[in-house]
Amino acid sequence: MAKQSRGEATVERLLTAALEVFATSGQAGFTVQAVTRASGVSLGSLYHHFGSFDGLAAALYGHCLQQTYAAALGALDRARTARTGIRAFVTTYLRFIQENPAVARYLHGSAYSSYLAVDADRARGVRPDHFPRVADHLRRWADAGELAELPGPLLEVLIVGPVAVAAHRWLATPEELDLDRAARVLSDRIWASVRSDGTLA
DSSP: OOOHHHHHHHHHHHHHHHHHHHHHHHHHOOHHHHHHHTOOOOOHHHHHHSSSHHHHHHHHHHHHHHHHHHHHHHHHHHHSSSHHHHHHHHHHHHHHHOOOOHHHHHHSSSSSSGGTTSSGGGTTTTTTGGOOHHHTTTHHHHHOOOOOOOOOOHHHHHHHHHHHHHHHHHHGGGGGHHHHHHHHHHHHHHHHHBTTTTTOH
């Protein structure tokens, strides 16, 4: 195995082990000792690839974020209209949360969870040029006049914010929130807030 391939395999092993440790032990048990023990990777190797345990944690956040957004943005990109695109994003994001609880709990329950909505650039980990931007995927509809003229970051807050809060609430108290119903309601409410002909009372 080439040196680069070995390095990539080690990175993947550390990320996988870190997620498993967090899933089974929570924030309190999420320590560098637990991750090195679970992965079988030395502390020196962890530091070599990520710089620090905090660097590994940030990279894991970015890794989980990528998985979640890849599914949701893929569904959005296949939609034919802005409205169906918003619905596809919301529905797919929440379905991914249900089907991938370990990833979801790290995104919404780790010390990095606040970066989902703010200061995301510092949580992008080892691939700073690949942070998903929802507004970029809405450009065709924004240019066609289907969406309100809003700055990209604000557009993302209106779309991602409610969905992220719903996911966080469901993970904390699943008995209080039906995610299927939430997807239906939020899709319509979010669309009303970003469509070009929307009005504010």
